[in-house]
Amino acid sequence: MNDQAPDLQPAPNSPQVDNSASLGQRFAAFMLDGVFMVISMMFLMQYLGMTEFDPNKAQDAQAMQSEILAKVAALSNGQKVLLALFPYISFLVLHGYLLSRYGQTIGKRIMGIAIVTMDNRVPPFFQLIVQRYLIQWLAGRVPMVGGILRLVDILAIFRADKRCIHDHLAGTKVIDLRIPVTQGKPTSIIV
Template sequence: MSDQPQTPPFPPPQPVDNTASLGKRLQATIIDVVIMMFCIFPFAQSQGLMEIAEQQGAIPPELALKIVLFQLMMFFVLHGFLLHQFGQTIGKRIIGIAIVTMDNQKPAFIPLIVQRYASQWLMGMVPVIGILLRLADVLAIFRDDRRCIHDHLAKTKVIDLRIPVPTGQAQPNSIIV
């Protein structure tokens, strides 16, 4: 046995909760929605959506499909690059938050789109109860882990990039502000 006193090992760094606040997620969502509205409303007007809805009381299926496809295209034009490179939409980039995997890594693009975003889009399209499904999805954010249902489906979380993570903890891969 050695006569030298043994020094206790350094304790591992305490985990830091870098989950984005509800306020920051809401701010980012509002920014994204406003940007999408500025893109979609002129297109809808150019297609005569308002006049058709007033005259017929409903939107014809072919026009509704055209609007949905335009929305999808605009989503990828506006957010595709940032989601692929950084796990962020424009709003998330401005606010300083990002979507990451549960071990704080940048998520793969295709699974992110399919599991996180397509699930939301499809929930919203279910007749009659779609709005309730989307509401349940969003209200899940008030649980302790601050993750919506779409976060659970995609195995992701949204983090605040301004909360430093101690060395030794997994940090987001390639995510910069």
């Protein structure tokens, strides 16, 4: 792996190449990131004592739901706040360094793709977190329509430019680092 931040500026007068990451690459990166988030949540649930359940209730969905709600209700206020904020904290702990340095989450790093500005530079970290991620997180929390907003955001990826709404809001795109920005002389790419 090359530790250079991507600076994929095309040489003057070079023809531009579509280096957009494929839908499959983006989906695989999303799924990998989801696995890492689930693993981190499992550690928190274990810490909070929320992983042990009555085996007799495991067959009954309503009984399991009641038991989970009872365990959440029994948490202290501080633990409830930790439970609510943990996904966001975990995201920043897992992906913060890679996002700030390379414009990548762990999944994007594995898949060889990166988030860049429209001129192929790593976006400033604050811009990336606020305009790309925070907006998604807040939209998802809007009562009754949050899920629809997130779905519309994600489905925008099927347009010709392969950019979700959060990409447009942040002025970013996701590129395949194996595809040079221009035809001809290769540029510096991290993989």
